Amino acid sequence: MTPAIELSHVSKAYRRYSGKQFATLKSALLQRSILRDLRPSETFPALTDVSFTVAKGTTYGVVGRNGSGKSTALKLVAGITKPTSGTVRVQGRISALIELGAGFHPEISGRENVFINGIMLGLSKREIQNRFDEIVDFAELREFIDAPVKTYSSGMYMRLGFAVAIHVDPDVLLVDEVLAVGDEGFTHKCLDKFAEFRRRNKTILLVTHSLGLVERFCDEALWLDAGRAMDHGDPKRVIGSYLTKVEESEEHLLASTTARAVEEAGRDGGGQPADRPADPTSNMFQATEGRWGSREVEITDVAFLDHDGHPSFVFHSGDAMAIRVRVRAAHPVDDFVFGVGIFNADGVCCYGTNTYLEELNPQRLDGDGEATFAIESLDLVEGTYKVDVAIHKRDGFPYDYHRLLYTFRVKSRVRDVGIYRPRHRWTFSPNVTFKAER
Amino acid sequence: MLSNLANLLRYRGLISSLVGRELKARYRGSVFGFLWSFINPLLLLLIYTFVFTTIIPNEEPKTKPYSLFMFCGILPWTWFASSLSDAAGSLIAGGNLIKKVLFPAEVLPIVAVLANMVHFFLGLVILIVFLVIYRHPPDAWDLFWFPIAVIVQFVFTCALGLLLAALAVHFRDIRDILANVLTLWFFATPIIYPYFQANVQKFRPLFNANPFTHLAISYQEILFFYGPIGHWRWLLALGAGSIVLFFACYWVFDRLRDSFAEAV
Numbered sequence: 001m002t003p004a005i006e007l008s009h010v011s012k013a014y015r016r017y018s019g020k021q022f023a024t025l026k027s028a029l030l031q032r033s034i035l036r037d038l039r040p041s042e043t044f045p046a047l048t049d050v051s052f053t054v055a056k057g058t059t060y061g062v063v064g065r066n067g068s069g070k071s072t073a074l075k076l077v078a079g080i081t082k083p084t085s086g087t088v089r090v091q092g093r094i095s096a097l098i099e100l101g102a103g104f105h106p107e108i109s110g111r112e113n114v115f116i117n118g119i120m121l122g123l124s125k126r127e128i129q130n131r132f133d134e135i136v137d138f139a140e141l142r143e144f145i146d147a148p149v150k151t152y153s154s155g156m157y158m159r160l161g162f163a164v165a166i167h168v169d170p171d172v173l174l175v176d177e178v179l180a181v182g183d184e185g186f187t188h189k190c191l192d193k194f195a196e197f198r199r200r201n202k203t204i205l206l207v208t209h210s211l212g213l214v215e216r217f218c219d220e221a222l223w224l225d226a227g228r229a230m231d232h233g234d235p236k237r238v239i240g241s242y243l244t245k246v247e248e249s250e251e252h253l254l255a256s257t258t259a260r261a262v263e264e265a266g267r268d269g270g271g272q273p274a275d276r277p278a279d280p281t282s283n284m285f286q287a288t289e290g291r292w293g294s295r296e297v298e299i300t301d302v303a304f305l306d307h308d309g310h311p312s313f314v315f316h317s318g319d320a321m322a323i324r325v326r327v328r329a330a331h332p333v334d335d336f337v338f339g340v341g342i343f344n345a346d347g348v349c350c351y352g353t354n355t356y357l358e359e360l361n362p363q364r365l366d367g368d369g370e371a372t373f374a375i376e377s378l379d380l381v382e383g384t385y386k387v388d389v390a391i392h393k394r395d396g397f398p399y400d401y402h403r404l405l406y407t408f409r410v411k412s413r414v415r416d417v418g419i420y421r422p423r424h425r426w427t428f429s430p431n432v433t434f435k436a437e438r
Numbered sequence: 439m440l441s442n443l444a445n446l447l448r449y450r451g452l453i454s455s456l457v458g459r460e461l462k463a464r465y466r467g468s469v470f471g472f473l474w475s476f477i478n479p480l481l482l483l484l485i486y487t488f489v490f491t492t493i494i495p496n497e498e499p500k501t502k503p504y505s506l507f508m509f510c511g512i513l514p515w516t517w518f519a520s521s522l523s524d525a526a527g528s529l530i531a532g533g534n535l536i537k538k539v540l541f542p543a544e545v546l547p548i549v550a551v552l553a554n555m556v557h558f559f560l561g562l563v564i565l566i567v568f569l570v571i572y573r574h575p576p577d578a579w580d581l582f583w584f585p586i587a588v589i590v591q592f593v594f595t596c597a598l599g600l601l602l603a604a605l606a607v608h609f610r611d612i613r614d615i616l617a618n619v620l621t622l623w624f625f626a627t628p629i630i631y632p633y634f635q636a637n638v639q640k641f642r643p644l645f646n647a648n649p650f651t652h653l654a655i656s657y658q659e660i661l662f663f664y665g666p667i668g669h670w671r672w673l674l675a676l677g678a679g680s681i682v683l684f685f686a687c688y689w690v691f692d693r694l695r696d697s698f699a700e701a702v
Binding site: 075082102120 | 451452455456459462463466467534535536537538539540541696699700701
């Protein structure tokens, strides 16, 4: 295995944005700090001790959240920026699909821009001449090639940039999230082109948020987080651990927003039962957050539990999920109803019920109590859902009503639409067949 | 640094196509198009002719026709001044290239100097036409020195252009300072007044310290005055100095190179 790209212990620090970003000559002279200003004093580590090797002829994917250093890594490989420490080695001609059409001049024609852009990317005039028709056909711009580039739509601009860059015939192709440039047809053409590259034993380094693409195309993947390499190797495994991390951070986010919502509602909404809707089922369509009630019985804690009984905020479609409500009664009550409602992001009530509707007859509630609403299979499509939790009297008089204070997320690998996902399967007659893989 | 300089030779295809693009883009969409490269110096010449023959006529017999005398200095000055202001902004204007494409940054200021050189040559055509009309053709032997003067000016301008381009990335006010310095510099150079005037000679050492003095005088002697070139030693000395300056400025540029992609 010969490495096409080799990064060893690469770190890159950027100067942190500060008021001194556009230092003026005057201030530099006054403070006698010209040399100091040109040297970064306060730095921001974009990459920290990252090492990876891409074997020749393989496709390597880099995933990570925004700001994790993916694009910096790509720029280092492209040689546009230099590492602060460590070494970057690349074998062969590189073409970077980083900013498509970056070198285009708006005033001159597409034809002239193709030539100049090609020369910038390292082709000779003759080479461009030979590939010109191919480039134009690939970009689907035959009728417009002699018009000034400023008249192009952004899609046309990107397509032309992509077409030139990909016809440079590089040994190493760097791709930064550029497949979003065209319509479906163009995207397929690009993917075909990548596949052709792979067949011809070229190396591709792909930075993308499209995890499906990494899974399908890449031989290996790297997961960067906050400038550090978290994991690399088999794409399926790397993506798996990346997604787990994403869920964790989403949980943190949801946990903190929920805590804040509950706290705020508790502060301003306490003890005004009068003008608020009483019955959870009667007024489900006014989606304003809040909390009200007499607090004779108080909801002290609400948690979403996963199938192991651990509190969580992110669930997969079809998982088991339970809403656990803890209450405290100031004095014993014999008239109480537990209710829950689940709303989607559009405020549509997906489901609402209470113990009274389900004909449970209250007998006695005293001191600290707990009610759990267990869902065997959370058959909702992907999205963010908000939850109402309430305890009130049978006539609707609220003890404690928590309106849309709790949020959870449902994740799904399937991009189906709607609200509810019925348990289902497809069956086909024998003459209808599908390929094993997409 | 030297290998980078050698690389510059490899980029001549790129440089020439960028210069071509610059020239094409400049007048794209205008009615007269490329003719403007002729019209601009022509109009300038007519204005100077009117002012210095009708409004404030200059009586010095050696410099007649006065407008042509001035034009011999103004054309190279225009090349110099617009090159520097274009070069100073070139890295900032080409930020997209530096940030997104693996691109030799020094190409940009050099392209600025070359594109303005083409305009200089087109202006020369106007000058020569008028020299012929006024029956004031330059001495054929003097013309031997003309390419040398152009080369010296090119090296000198490139040196300053590289330095300004690199510094302007970090200090944006360089471009404003430059505009004022250039105005001052223009009047401090014997372009619209002859070097041999008594008032000028009083400050002779000061004028000699101004590099562009020697370029302006050389052009005037080559294109305008009869007789042998008296200023060639100065010109060659300036040439040697420019080469040293070029290496010094290129060194600074090279040192700052890695900061461009981040600071632009």
